Amino acid sequence: MKTRAVRMYGKDDLRLEEFDLPEMKEDEILVKVVSDSICMSTYKAVKQGNKHKRVPENVAEHPVIVGHEMAGVIVEVGAKHQDKFKAGMKFSLQPALNYNGSPYAPGYSYEYFGGNATYNIIPPEVMELGCLLVYDGDSYYGASLGEPMSCIIGGYHANYHTVPYKYEHIMGTKKGGNIAILGGAGPMGLGAVDYALAIENKPSKIVVTDISDDRLARAAKFITPEKAAKVGVELLYVNTANYDDPIAHLKGLTDGHGYDDVFVYAPVVPLVEQGDQLLAYDGCMNFFAGPTDTKFTGPINLYNVHYNNTHIMGSTGGNTEDLIEALDMSAKNLINPSVMLTHIGGLDCTIDAVMDLPNIPGGKKLVYNHINMPLTAIDDFEKLGETDPLFKKLHELVEKHSGLWNAEAESYLLAHFNV
Known part of the structure; x- marks a missing residue:
């Protein structure tokens, strides 16, 4: 062969x-x-x-x-x-x-x-x-695309929250909470939004940030706020470059509560800082983006880690169970x-x-x-x-599929080349 x-x-x-x-x-x-x-x-x-x-x-x-x-x-x-x-x-x-x-x-x-x-x-x-x-x-x-999707799913599963005065970790994002996806108008961020709208423990609000109007417009075209509203989630796309104080604006979107789960989808120091500052009490920040610089660092507020019980962690890749979940959800058109x-x-x-x-x-x-x-x-x-x-x-x-690649297009392409 x-x-x-x-x-x-x-x-x-x-x-x-x-x-x-x-x-x-x-x-x-x-x-x-x-x-x-x-x-x-x-x-x-x-x-x-x-x-x-x-x-x-x-x-x-x-x-x-x-x-x-x-x-x-x-x-x-x-x-x-x-x-x-x-x-x-x-x-x-x-x-x-x-x-x-x-x-x-x-x-x-x-x-x-x-x-x-x-x-x-x-x-x-x-x-x-x-x-x-x-x-x-x-x-x-x-x-x-199941493999990159499994990485996203792994990130959601890796986040955790705690029970006051009990040494327990509740794994996963907070049901009914606020999620911020920073630097999230790219491909992996879009996958993260799509997954959040499909899971059982949906958040009440998702805020996606970027500094490119074009990327945000494309994201909003494919995953619309209207689609999110149909499953009970408020979805907002925000260009943080348009605000002198993006932290104040983003916190204002939660009435000052902050974000229970924050995902950092680009290895940029200002995003790490933003993510840390946006965390609510018992909030979890997942540094999802993998830097190439082995000495990459960013300041975090350790006062909040101690007194506001904030969590800073990272995830990379997904395990076989995450991939099985991704493939099953994809096959059933849930994502x-x-x-x-x-x-x-x-x-x-x-x-x-x-x-x-x-x-x-x-x-x-x-x-x-x-x-x-x-x-x-x-x-x-x-x-x-x-x-x-x-x-x-x-x-x-x-x-026919709102500008997205699809099974019909794939079948036509492969048939054209007799694959």
Whole structure:
């Protein structure tokens, strides 16, 4: 079996190549990888090469397939796993393996297993750990976006509150409370809003901040205050750059109570400061955004930590249960991960997209591995459709779904390329 894949040979060294996969063993599974969404973590790994903790030292001699937010269909199942998995099943994947304490993971560490490939051989440890998951939804992109969505869900589960004078932590965001999502008009912030509107312990108010009117307008277009009001949540989008005293304004939106849960979605010192100052009594601030600076610091009010019982913590990634929740909610249309998605492309655009990822505007970038197509903004479909029938039809299908990528558009795109 041949595969076509983007492989990393070292720092800043990505290559799109075709090569043979080894013969599948009885404890392995062969899969067709249909889609993979590009993560900033891939960019960070490529910029570090074998200095990255998940990348093997001998990557130059044994290049690894990049990408870990993958989805596809099972092609062949080794004898050991035929009681649970069958050919034809759609799959998603929990990439955080932590197998016997090893940092190795798909997208960073494996020669024949990664998201930016047409075919993969999934190694036995993935099945042993329960990290290969069946997906029952009607799309592949929904499964690919399950991994970033699971990180969001993990953040919500990691927040906690306390019972006065009892040594108990009540896990999760506060039911009926106020949530602030700072720097939250990007893809992950939108996912966080979408999730908050779907959970049982909904807040009463969500305030999303940013300093870009364009990003806020896009966010409000896809998750409207009217949609939130239908489930009993007040949703506000605020450009904090428009206020001389943004703290006073944001607190005023809660009648001075403050925010029970604050998520910081950008690694910016002023946002950390804002988050700390906005906390209500027993409020929890989750520093969700991962900085690249190992010495990143920001001032917090320790008086409030002591006397107002505020909590400062952070979360990164999600566990397998979070991913199962994300996939289940997506398959049941309780959440719509496509609010995070702004660009579509083929496998041939992957290298340029990864290498320039911090400079490409918008949200998540999704690659379909069995097609060749430039990385294209969904917002550009209409203009491209003036001369290209494919994009004309894609634009029509996207417009049917309020401007968002959807299963109809995906099916049409894949059928166009006979995938």
